[in-house]
Amino acid sequence: MTRRLSPFVITMMVFGFAFLYGPIVSLIVYSFNESKLVTVWGGFSTKWYGELVRNEQILEAAFLSLKIALMTGAIAVVFGTLAGMALARYGSFRGRTFFTSLVTGPLVMPDVIIGISLLLMFVSTQQWFGWPQGRGVDTITIAHATFCMAYVTVIVQSRMSALDGSIEEAALDLGARPAKVFFTVTLPIIAPACIAGFLLSFTLSLDDLVIASFVSGPGSSTLPMVVFSKVRLGVSPQINALATIIVGIVTIAVILAGILMHRQEKRRQADIQQALQQAGY
Amino acid sequence: MTEATAKPGDATALARLRTAARALARRLSVDGRTGVIALPYAWLFVFFFVPFVIVAKISLAQMVLQRPPYTAFLLWPDGQTWPTIQVFWSNYAWLLQDPLYWIAYLNSLKIALVSTVLCLLVGYPIAYGIARTPATVRTLLLLMVILPFWTSFLLRVYAWIGILKQKGLINAALMSLGIIDQPLDMLHNDFSVYVGIVYSYLPFMILPLYATLEKLDVSLLEAAEDLGARPIRAFFTVTVPLSLPGILAGSMLVFIPAVGEFVIPSLLGGPDTLMIGKILWNEFFSNRDWPVASAVTIVLILVLVIPIVILQRQQVKAQEALE
Known part of the structure; x- marks a missing residue:
């Protein structure tokens, strides 16, 4: 629906986007500040980046976080896609309501609740079955995969509900086995949703402080945990440099993803056109 | 694999094998659907629902200086057939x-x-x-x-x-x-x-x-x-x-x-x-x-x-x- 916008709406939009982006811009600008003080501009400098890449504690934590984020993304994508398919295609099955609450629960449940309950579970299962042996990368990955799965499920479910199931039914009618239908028909269609879900899980895992703090053990401090312990003591330009790097990577990734998706969509449209022409329309 | 290594002579065995394979595939396709639901269901049940039950259980315990730092929910002394439940509402x-x-x-x-x-x-x-x-x-x-x-x-x-x-x-x-x-x-x-x-x-x-x-x-x-x-x-x-x-x-x-x-x-x-x-x-x-x-x-x-x-x-x- 396109209509003329009132000056009020335009003003609110300008202020809204300034509000969303102002803090990010300030982080970036002051990462290049020579002076350690936030308000004093001491001239352009990249020294904080130099200090950041020499900070072994941060580098180690960043490496650990990337490792956890990759594993989280992989697990969350597999389980989340299955859950999304079940919700979008299987109609009503026994326990669907409970399943839906399990899936959407982690989306809104405050982090502290997820963190404390998983930690207490890990402590109890260690006591009962001897698993897990202490806490660390494994327990953080399981915790992250659990809440990231919910996001993948929602993305995949909405993508699948928007597409009609007739292509899959046609493939089944033509004699393809369900597994084959999944890999040759369903998966290519929902691939963009799966990729988006993976990237989102990766980002959320990389970003999580609260849940990781609960379920981590000695020697497994993730990047947000190190950042939080530094930030608590006040402003640190090294952290600004880190933020700038993250914002840079995300922006490039989002732009690339946008271009790729746009191209793919164009190619798909062209294919459809071609198919229609060949069919004589 | 099995079909390729089977001798050409035993055609009935081959046919029987095919029927069995098809029956198995049919079974799997039914179970495939169940598996699609069961895998994420099981994961979320274990790692999202069970933890809340455990939190509820521990909320009824008392802090003690040992590992784990709370009292047990079930007390099961030797010689007793059934465990006793120990609940504190003090928290x-x-x-x-x-x-x-x-x-x-x-x-x-x-x-x-x-x-x-x-x-x-x-x-x-x-x-x-x-x-x-x-x-x-x-x-x-x-x-x-x-x-x-x-x-x-x-x-x-x-x-x-x-x-x-x-x-x-x-x-x-x-x-x-x-x-x-x-x-x-x-x-x-x-x-x-x-x-x-x-x-x-x-x-x-x-x-x-x-x-x-x-x-x-x-x-x-x-x-x-x-x-x-x-x-x-x-x-x-x-x-x-x-x-x-x-x-x-x-x-x-x-x-x-x-x-x-x-x-x-x-x-x-x-x-x-x-x-x-x-x-x-x-x-x-x-x-x-x-x-x-x-x-x-x-x-x-x-x-x-x-x-x-x-x-x-x-x-x-x-x-x-x-x-």
Whole structure:
């Protein structure tokens, strides 16, 4: 629906986007500040980046976080896609309501609740079955995969509900086995949703402080945990440099993803056109 | 594999094998469907539902100085056939007695409620504006709403320290313009917590609002105006009621996590900013009283059950509308 916008709406939009982006811009600008003080501009400098890449504690934590984020993304994508398919295609099955609450629960449940309950579970299962042996990368990955799965499920479910199931039914009618239908028909269609879900899980895992703090053990401090312990003591330009790097990577990734998706969509449209022409329309 | 290595002579065996393979495939396709549901179901059951049961159990224990630091739920002395259940209600009694917890719960609800209303007031015009811009600009604007969500939440909250502090950007700007002579106290109080929550959760409000506003039929507004309603009146009698699902979904997406927020009150709040997420954290990490922390968690879940149910009803309705 396109209509003329009132000056009020335009003003609110300008202020809204300034509000969303102002803090990010300030982080970036002051990462290049020579002076350690936030308000004093001491001239352009990249020294904080130099200090950041020499900070072994941060580098180690960043490496650990990337490792956890990759594993989280992989697990969350597999389980989340299955859950999304079940919700979008299987109609009503026994326990669907409970399943839906399990899936959407982690989306809104405050982090502290997820963190404390998983930690207490890990402590109890260690006591009962001897698993897990202490806490660390494994327990953080399981915790992250659990809440990231919910996001993948929602993305995949909405993508699948928007597409009609007739292509899959046609493939089944033509004699393809369900597994084959999944890999040759369903998966290519929902691939963009799966990729988006993976990237989102990766980002959320990389970003999580609260849940990781609960379920981590000695020697497994993730990047947000190190950042939080530094930030608590006040402003640190090294952290600004880190933020700038993250914002840079995300922006490039989002732009690339946008271009790729746009191209793919164009190619798909062209294919459809071609198919229609060949069919004589 | 089996078919290839079988001798050409035993054709009946081969045929039987084929039938068996087909039967197995048919079985698997049925079980494939069950597996699709069972795998994520099992994962979520074990790692999302069971933990709550365990928290509920530990909330009925008492703190002891051993590992694990709480009393056992089942006592099973030698020679006894059945275990005895050991339950302490003292943690809940403690929560009722100590006003600290009451104040923290109520304060969290208040801060979350005010933040939700603020998010709605700021987010609605933005979502409305985005829904009404031409399609090309709309994609870009939507991307711009989502983009901050992909960058670190912790770092975006941290950015506000530099902006709001005594010698921060806003105070420096206002003082150099001569508007104020004394720096304003904007950090480490409720104000900065509100700013942080509204800032962090604004995209969660804008996106569902946009989703309902985008689908809104313009001809309804035109009809209202043709019938003589002024734009303001048409907005409040047509647009707002029709976007109610979006308002409800967005509000719940902001309100529920805001109640349990920990990072924002601990970075931007002051020592007297009592929020239950912070209390829970301290109870756990500083006091190391796991049973009390569990009881705090259970009460928090009970507080959040109503808004969560509202949100889930809303999502089920939206899903049905889509199908």
